[in-house]
Amino acid sequence: MIILSFSTFIFSAVYAYIYYNYIYETELKHSDEAVLQISQTISSTASIAAYLEDKDLANEVVNGLVSNDIIQSAALTNQQTVLAKSILFTEREAQSFDLPNPFILHESIGFIYVVPNTQFIRQNAREIALSSVQTLLIVIVPMLLLFAILSFFLISKPLGQLSQQLTSIIPGSAHRIEINEDHEFTEIGKIGKNINAMLSNTEMLFEQERSLRLEIEQLEKRFRLMFERSSSPTLLVREQGDVTLVNDAAKDLLAGMGIDCEERFPDNLGQYCKTPDILYTFTENSIQQKQVMQAEFEFTNPLTLSSVWLSIIILNTESDGQWYFQVFLADITSRKTMLNQLSHRAQRDSLTSLYNRYGAELTLVDWIDTHTEFSLLLLDLDEFKPINDIYGHNAGDEVLKHVAQSISYIVSNSDLVCRWGGDEFVVAIKTSDKHTINNIAQQLLEAINTPIRYERDGHQINLHVGVSIGISHFPTHANTLKGLVECADVAMYSIKKTSKNQFTFYST
Incomplete structure (x- = not known):
């Protein structure tokens, strides 16, 4: 309630300030228009005085202008001389208006100079604006207070109660918001029902998520078991070369070659490869092109100093925005030996x-x-x-x-x-x-x-x-x-x- 009252006060003050400025500016414009209208009203008489060079008539025109509260001083001239001017007249602050020839159209024979009474005009505009604002506040403030009170009891307080209930509810639980009978068919009641519907959907989604998580955990265990017990030596490597997973077959193969499984790939293989440059280029191309790559390389087993041939297949995959590549190894030494023997026999x-x-x-x-x-x-x-x-x-x-x-x-x-x-x-x-x-x-x-x-x-x-x-x-x-x-x-x-x-x- 205090917040609503304070908000009402702020709103009233801002609105009053805007309304005051609007009335003030409007009155200034009206005064400018009044000066223009007065000048146009006496322009015919002033034109005759300028045409006849009648100073008496010119003085009457000037005195008539000055007698108006919004005009401080004035002057009337023809093309050659000043026919009349009031006391305190300064041309620097004056507004000028052309005097047309009474007998020849589109010909100017002189000017009327008018100095507006700026102080009076502004003071009068402030008084009118202040009076208008006072009248407005007398009408609008009680209405705003009444609106604030009604808003508090009809909207803010029920919404606050809904918010308190919603804060105490754990997402995914069976708890729901209690709706007051008075708000059964109001917008507040509709909001409460929609919230309860959302909570029901959330509970259902949580249940589905829990079920999916259990299925994923079971699948992960099965796939991990398949990966670890696979007869095909396999490594899972990050894009930067860090080895994250190595199955038992790969451990046995690499251990038999004296290669450390924990070292970065392909550096762990490159130091024993007979063509390391080709191995590094092969791996880099697979990572950059994100394509399946296969090649065969000859290695020197540091334990036995014998030659070992490995077939290497690299398969790229993405998970959670991170690229991995699966490295499948196969010892093809016996096949290579047999092919070499066959090639030797054939040649x-x-x-x-x-x-x-x-x-x-x-x-x-x-x-x-x-x-x-x-x-x-x-x-x-x-x-x-x-x-x-x-x-x-x-x-x-x-x-x-x-x-x-x-x-x-x-x-x-x-x-x-x-x-x-x-x-x-x-x-x-x-x-x-x-x-x-x-x-x-x-x-x-x-x-x-x-x-x-x-x-x-x-x-x-x-x-x-x-x-x-x-x-x-x-x-x-x-x-x-x-x-x-x-x-x-x-x-x-x-x-x-x-x-x-x-x-x-x-x-x-």
Whole structure:
């Protein structure tokens, strides 16, 4: 009630102040309009006085103006002289009005100068405004007090009671607001009913939330159990690299590799990875692009110093505004070993253990793609067919193994030796220096021409073969493998047709 009374007083004071200013400004405007009307009223007489230059008539006009309370002083002039002016007249404070020619339209023949009685006008405006405010307050204050009292008993007090009851109710409980019978069908009663409806909805939502929370807890336990007991090694990592969860399979895998699960990812793996830069780039791209990424990396096990291959899959996920990524690991060492063995078998000759034609072509094409200069020596054995025909294929196989071994002793590991097919061999040397190639070709001739001891039916037999060698250079003679082999083949057959057991370079 005190607050309402104080509010009523404040409202009344503010309203009275605004109303006072409004009346005051209105009265000032009325006074300005009155000065204008008075000036217009006597303008005809003043025009005649100015036209005739009649000073007596001009004095009467000025005296008539000054006799009005709102005008302090005045003056009347034509275009040349001052015809009349009152005492205390100052042109600096005066308002001027044109005097029209009584006989010629739109022609000015003089001016009336009027100085308003500002002090009187303002005093009069204040008195009128004050009187109006007093009258207004006599009417409005009792009405406002009555409104405040009614508002308190009909609105504020019932709302306060509702507020007290609402404060004591715990959200989600079965308690409700009690509605007074007097307010059963009033707006206060409607508010109370709406509040009770809201409390009922809140209780229902709380019950649903409790039920959902229990379900979520149960699901979380199940998923955590599935995560921890999963046979797939899995890590849950924050976007910054902090490892938050590691299942048992991942702990066993990383522990066996001597890797600390608590270290930041991928730093914990990077220090043992043989290509750490690629691993870091792979992880960074997955985080930035928010895409599923998969790659395979080779690691060195610090405990056994053996190679370990891991397949890494990174899956990004968002939860509560925080990005995580799930890291799935798989030890694929046995699969990689098997693939390497299969690849080795696919690229190697089973008799000589040298590269076969398929394996050699893969390497040579790579050299060509990377613009590596090399010389290709195509070797075809001389007098090999008679050995097969006379002593059998076993003897022929021994000759081929002996030749392969002899070539391997001469050629370095960085170069390539291949059984091209049948009794043909290919040697690729990473140089185009003719002197170096001459030396290697001469050594191959000498080594292959060395007699091969072969035991047959308890007897030692010396087997002899020669070799014809054709040589071509990349990229001098050809820029494709097929063209390079054809050039070496042309050079080799030029030896076969003449002397045999020699070497020569391809020439156009």
